[in-house]
Amino acid sequence: MKKKKHFYNYLWIWTIIYFALGFFNILFAWLGMIDFILPLLFAVFGGNKFFCNKLCGRGQLFAVLPKKIKKFSRGVLAPRWLSSPYFRYGFLIFFMTMFGNVLYQTWLVYSGVNSVSEAITLFWAFKIPFSWTYTAGSVPAWAAQFSFGLYSLMLTSALIGLIVMFLYRPRTWCSFCPMGTMTQLICKLENKK
């Protein structure tokens, strides 16, 4: 039975466009805030995970890639601990701490303590120069610093997702995605009321 396709079935293309735009101008990284805010809005006001279930371009990308090229995923079930509550909540706390660090670095630039670090940090450890994506003075320095930080976070999580997609099942990232964990927690709390 062939399922009807909707516009949101093609949102994986948006994920590719997002990362591509960041290579030309880092300020496009701000668009990544959609992925942070929309799931929370659906969870808090709708009590559902509509974003994860239908609109998440990243989850779709991980599902679509192995369909196009079979070798992109081994299709093996990931170890149970990867989807255990301990790991999921632990990763959520870690991820949010790192997001807090992005905000802190932005604040340091805003208050004049630091200057813009024209580099992205992959896997929270490896600095990669990214200066060609930013023209100094085009926007306030703090806005550029936030872009570099957010793009680092988005790219790192996408790379982790691609690695686990290859090693295990296509959407293994979804089993410990911090936004998915957070929105499921909100939905569970709302349903306990």
Place this chain on the structure above:
Amino acid sequence: MLKKFAEVNKNFCVSCGACAQECPREAINIFRGCYAAVNKDLCVGCGICSRTCPAGCIEIKTEN
């Protein structure tokens, strides 16, 4: 006659919706963002959801 159907372990389900997206019978819903719920009347126990689930929390069961 034996009927096959999918059963979700609600404690491990991450409600990502990967199963619902792949189900050819549209027999799976994400119940209020908490877990995947299978409509037994629609489910034919094909096992696609079980093979898709990233958390490995769907089993195919058989009953009379």
